[in-house]
Amino acid sequence: MSGNQDWALRAPQSMKVERMEAFFCGYGFEPHRHDTYAIGRTLAGVHSFHYRNSMRHSLPGGTIVLHPDELHDGEAGTDDGFRYRILYIEPALLQQALGGKPLPFIPEGISRDSRLYEASQTLMQGMECPIDPLEEEDAIYDLAQALAVVAGTRRGRKALDYMAAERAREYIHSALDSTITLEELEQASGRDRWSLSRDFRALYGTSPYRYLTMRRLDHVRALIVTGQTLTEASLIAGFSDQSHMTHHFTRTYGITPARWLRMLHRQ
Incomplete structure (x- = not known):
């Protein structure tokens, strides 16, 4: 991997939780939002991003916790770039442990709480490290409980069905x-x-429509990694055409499908 080129490495897709490690030497992502939690850890450098109307700076030792559907971007805070690991975890997986409670929310987007850091250790292993299915289930449960404890209980909501x-x-x-x-x-x-x-x-x-769109984008990513063209993948996944898909892809991930593929090929 080149030290002065952006790259991304994904863990095997047999897991329930999408795991990625990446390096950015400058501007990473345009403002975007997705329907998963993005839980990350800066390994080197300074990871800077706008979140909830403020600029945040993630350093090694903390845990990034971006709530679903919250607008954010990402860039290097210094000329040296930054390297980080990130988990994209669907709220539905956490709900299996939370049992239908409102989703935990970390307002600052970064936590220095050691309980959250420890609970995410298993899922934050290197991309080359396999994680057994039962080990992953345990890790998801531990992460859900740590998020709930660190975030605290939000009151005043009506009962949820x-x-x-x-x-x-x-x-x-x-x-x-x-x-x-x-x-x-x-x-x-x-x-x-x-x-x-x-x-x-x-x-x-997120809303039902956004949830549907995200699942279609998941399908698109799986298809284009295996060699399907963007046009073919768009139609198979349920989008009206490639332009429609690309618009949603860029809004969701902050980069175009073509750039996303190039980054994966640099690993």
């Missing part, structure tokens, strides 16, 4: 290549559409 929201989420997965309406989600979940939309956001960190 976790099972109805989960039925809606499962319906979305069954119809990724179709046009889905809120009426269909209402029928599938047994919950009125506006209560369902509220609960879905609280439990999974």
Whole structure:
């Protein structure tokens, strides 16, 4: 790997949690948002990013915790660049441990709490280190509990119907290549559409439509890594055309699909 070129390395995709290690020597990502938690650790240098109207600076020893659907970017805080590891973990995985509670929220986007650092150790191993399925399940549970403890309990929310929201989420997965309406989600979940939309956001960190779009983008990434063209992948994943997909990809990841692929090929 070149020391003066951006690169990214992904862990094997058999895992439930997407893991990545990357280096950026300058500007990394345009402002973007995704529907997963982004939990990271700076290994070297200074990782600077805008988050909730402030500039944050991550140094080695802390834990980055970006909440789903929060706008952020990323760049090197010094001329030396920065290297970091990052986990992208779906809120649905954490909900299996949280049992339908509102998602934990770390307002500053960076935590120096040792409990969170320790709980993320297993999932923050090097990309070459295999993680057994049961070990991963344990690590997800430990991470969910640490996030809840460090974030504290948020009060004042109405009761959430976790099972109805989960039925809606499962319906979305069954119809990724179709046009889905809120009426269909209402029928599938047994919950009125506006209560369902509220609960879905609280439990999974984003709206039903954004969740659907993200799952389609996951499919696109898997396809283009195996050699499918952007046009082919867009249509297979349920987008109307390549332009439509590229627009959503860039808004979600802060880089174009072509740049994302180039970075992976530099590993």
